[in-house]
Amino acid sequence: MVIVGGGIAGLAVAKTLIEGGLNAEITVVTQNPHYFAGPSRPLLLTNEQSLDRIVRGYEEVAQKVKVAVGTVYAVNPEERKVKYVGGYTSHGGAGELSYDYLVLAPGVVLDGSGIAGYAENRGNVANVYDPGRISVLNNRVWSAERGTVVVYAPKVPYRCAPAPTETALLIDAVLRYRGVRDKFKIVHIDANDKTQPPVIADVVSQIYAKAGIELVTNQEIVEIGKNYVVTKSGERYQYDILALLEPNRAPKFVEEAGLGKTWIEVRSPQDLRHPKFDDVLAAGDAAGLPLPKNQEIAYESALFAANKILEMEGLTYRASVQYAFLGWAYVGNQEGRLESYAVMFGLDFTTQPPKPQKDPQPKTDYTKAKDRWEQSYLRQLFGY
DSSP states (O other): OOOOOHHHHHHHHHHHHHTTTTTTTTTEEESSEEOOTTGGGGGGGGTTEEEHEEEEESSTTGGEEEESSSSSEEEEEETTTEEEEOOOGGOEEEEEOOOOSEEEOOOEEEOOOTBBBBBGGGGEEOSSHHHHHHHHHHHHHHHHHHHEEEEOOSSSBBBTHHHHHHHHHHHHHHHHHTTTGEEEEEEEEEEEOOOGGGGHHHHHHHHHHTOOOEESSOOOOEOOOEEEEETTTTOOOESSSSEEOOEEOOOOHHHTTTSSSSSSSOOOSSSSSSSSSSTTEEGGGOOOOOSSSSSHHHHHHHHHHHHHHHTTOOOOOOOOOOOEEEEEEEEEEESSSSSEEEEEHHHHHHHHOEEEEEEEEEHHHHHHHHHHHHHHHHHHHHHO
16 A cells, blocks of 8 residues: 655545554655645744644654655556655665555645746745745745735645735734835735635735735736736736745646646545546545645545545445535734734535635634644644
């Protein structure tokens, strides 16, 4: 049994299979020797979060499953083989794994290759998704004295729907705390017709208006220059700080293996087997689901994937699961304090159309609730 991806989805599959009594050697292939939790990453901008609280190693996980550190570059579903390269220095190089079942949960790739000038100006691009780029963005926001900040959200689907609005509002909060907000212009350019998730778009719009953040919707960024971006309509926006999220896709090996193009093909949200291969399943953000890409959906898809394997193996255990979630979006603090508020939202996909819910009132209690929720996942899956 091979699981590609050592994140929430991959480890949830492994944990559920063990709980279900699957008698198999389970190997998890993880690209990095550590895991960097996602939901509270934006708070690294305001220094309300710290890396030591959201980074985990795999040493406790390795007590229950095999952990191979490396980057998967090829899958051969006909021969049931996975090839990877890299790993710890002591056993680096190329590796190959055979499987009876393969679960692909590799997460997403941020792909800016379709934006003119991206390769030449990538050093100007920061966001809240990668540790280094968050650090760069933090440094720029805390050190700049004046200028224009451009925040960009690509077309959906992308991982963590509210992340771009959280980025804009937390940058706003830092600048207010520093007492320099009046020297900055913040522009949020969004390729979608409204900010994401749509259920709280009206709430975000009101908070943006109060904060003085300019919102431009239905505009893709098609070009990046040294200090400007250009949208599909030809509008040019100058920037001093650029917080741009690239379009998301599955890793390239998925397409090369014939398992999907942008995303890994699945039979349905509940049956996560590939349409052509009973022994290849997908879970998490890289799966081609008609659902948001967030931690809760990633976890729930993993339970569906594990349940299907247990069913195929004739085991009776089933994890209780349905697609429904509550989430919290950071909205910063316009009072000049580094004490971020958040708003609550949710979607229940067990009904059609999906039933939304929200509390438009920003609260610090929601920020704390998001932290407790994230920490509970880390303890459950990483052992601490």
